[in-house]
Amino acid sequence: MSQHTADQPQTSTLAAATGPDWWRDAVIYQVYPRSFADSNADGMGDLEGVRSRLPYLRDLGVDAVWLSPFYASPQADGGYDVADYRAVDPMFGNLLDADALIRDAHALDLRIIVDLVPNHSSDQYxxxxxxxxxxxxxxxxxxxxxxxxxxxxxxxxxxxxxxxxxxxxxxxxxxxxxxxxxxxxHLFAPEQPDFNWDHPAVGDEFRSILRFWLDMGVDGFRIDVAHGLVKAPGLPDLGSHDQVRLLGNDVMPFFDQDGVHAIYRAWRGILDEYAGERIFVAEAWTPTVERTALYVRPDELHQAFNFQYLSAAWGAAELRDVIDRSLDSMRPVGAPATWVLSNHDVTRHATRFANPPGLGTQIRTAGDRDLGLRRARAATLLMLALPGSAYVYQGEELGLPDVVDLPDEVRQDPSFFRAAGQDGFRDGCRVPIPWTVDGSSYGFGGGGSWLPQPEGWGELSVQAQTGVEGSTLELYRAAFAVRRSHAALGAGDSVVWLDAPADVLAFRRESGGAGFVCTSNTGDSVVRVPVYGDVVLASAEGAVVLADGFAELAPDTTVWWSTASA
CATH class of the missing domain: 3.90.400.10 (Oligo-1,6-glucosidase; Domain 2)
Incomplete structure (x- = not known):
């Protein structure tokens, strides 16, 4: 049975300073609740733990917090198997905890986005x-x-x-x-039967669920498997088609069917009834960025994750291509591009970039840790310089790598227990994050943690990096602050590419008389570029050396420049 709050439904009461269309240039921080902060020492993160760390997120400089599922669930797939969409699972707390978290976040000028899982339910629904x-x-x-x-x-x-x-x-x-x-x-685990969205009762139920959480005061929804709700008529065979096990961009009869758009147009009507600019964010794996753009037409959803960008290798040519295609596809529908490098379903980018390209987004080897971190920091500054909204995944601001050596007996990813050689890859990016240098769970909670943390995890903790010049945490804090304060950064729909060496991305952005240039050297050697202005921020110490009107950029680094408008 669902739990209920005693309070009246609330509306978002964020300070007016957050401004209209806040979502167009927002930095949104993903919290995976079971791995963020544990308030009761049971080894599992919870809503009260998240609530206690909201000041950290406010000080980090993000605009909104996206919470992965905390609904009542048997936890066959990390909470993405929902048994009651109107209840909080006891491992995370209760509805009063959710209500307090939303209210506290709003008091700190943070918005709350919650996961919605409409493609499938739990088999215990x-x-x-x-x-x-x-x-x-x-x-x-x-x-x-x-x-x-x-x-x-x-x-x-x-x-x-x-x-x-x-x-x-x-x-x-x-x-x-x-x-x-x-x-x-069940497109996912057997414990996750797919809904039939051709049946009117399914739509009725989810419209009711939307109103329940909007009345609680949430500021938006991230829609899980947004591309999967509608299946091709007759459920046709794929035949000889190479069926990819992991989420990808192939054309499939169970993904990205045109019928999903009628559902989202109906949902948008509900959202627009509520004050406070609530938003929808689609997890939509599509064959092309042009197909992704269909989800964010003016009468549908507000944002869609840019998985083509997440999947791009660290290289100037490929990155420029996906940036151009992303901006070009979003511009006609008036939606902002979104940029993301890591989440709870893929190997952290500090580990992806530590390995050779071509291995995809699920990496099982640690690779060159120093190289991976250097590239990850450079990739983050590049991402944050692009027009639109950026998503960051908990712990990436600490430079956390994936944990690639978890013993088999602790793994919980359902893919590990399935056939066809799956490897439980997602557990490695879900290990609880470290808050302190020492302690039984490095400050995650008062006891252990549901997935074991590596020895030395404390060296990457919030405590270890706070106030330390050059640390990854302080780099993120500085980047978010510059992004908020520099007139040329944030919302927009284009960049001006500048001439640069083959391995370098260089682009200009301008607004209100202020200019900004981002330069990223994705190669393995020092390159010379013009001095564009004053160095605002660099991804690494010694990233740029100025001499004779030129700048020498170190390999795998990004530099931000403040300039006058051209």
Missing amino acids: EWFRRALAEGPASPLRERYHFRPGRGADGELPPNDWESIFGGPAWTRTTDPDGTPGDWYL
Whole structure:
């Protein structure tokens, strides 16, 4: 049963200084609650822990906090298997804790975005439990994708679709009399049956869920698997198509169907009824950035994650191409580009960039740690200089790498337990972050942590880096401060590319008489560029040496310059 607050529904009461269209240039910080801060020493992060660390996020300089799921859940997939969308899982607290967190965040001029999981529910969701218990005649089965099997006795799945986590995307049920029954679709784990969005009750339920959390005061929703709600009619076979196990950009009959857009237009109407500029953010893996742009047309969602940018290798040509395509695709629909380097589903970029290109976004080796951190810092300054909104994942401001040597017995990623050689890659980016130099969990909580933290984790902690010139934490703080204060940074829809050596990205931005230039050397040798103005910030000590009207840029570094308008 859902918990309820005693208070009346609230509206967002952020200070007017946050301004209109705040989301167009916002820095949004992702919190993975179970790994952020533990308030009760049970080894699991919780909402009260997040609430206690809100001043840190305010001082860091972010504009909003996105919380990964904290709903009631059996936790088969880290809370992305929701059993009650209107309740907080007891491991994280209760609705009163959520209410207090939202209110405290608003008092600190921080906005709160919560995850919404509409593609699938938990198999413990009331509809699904009743659908199984009532058998094949249950009308609740129409709210999911139940199908008879193929073969003489229905022993084969209804089609050849495979789960993102490996193995078939179908699981066969057992009827109440004990005989084998129909199959149900789950694009992810078997504990996550996909909703049938052709059934009107599904839409009704989620419109109600939206209003529940909007009345609680949340400032927006990040929509999980936003591209997956609608499936192609008839659920056709893929045939010889190479089905990618992990989220990717291939054309699939279960992803990025045009029918999703009617759903989001209806949702936008609800959101626009509420004051305070609430927003929707789509997790939409699409074949092209042009397809992504369809999700952020003026009457649909506000932002969509730029996974093409996240997937780009550290190299000037590839980065410039994806930057241009991103800006060009968003400009016609009037939406801001978004930029992201890490999240809870991919290897942290400090580890990705420590390895050779071409390995994708799931890396199982530590690589060259120093190289990875140097490139990660440079990539962050490049990202924050681009027009639009930026997302950062908890711990990246500490330069955290992925933990690539977790023992098998502690892994919890459902892909680790599935077929086809999956490797539980996501656990490595979800290890609880360190707050202090020492202690049983480096300040995460009063006891241990649900995933083991590496020895020496404290050297990367908030405590170890605070006030230390040149630390990654202080680099992020400085970058966020400059981004807020410099007139040429933030919102916008274009950059002016400047002539530069082959491995260098150099672009200008201007606004209100203020100019700004970003230069990123993605190569492995020193390069010479003009002195564009005053150095505002550099990703590494010694990143730039000025001499004779030129600047020498060190490898794998980014430098920000403040200039007069051209």
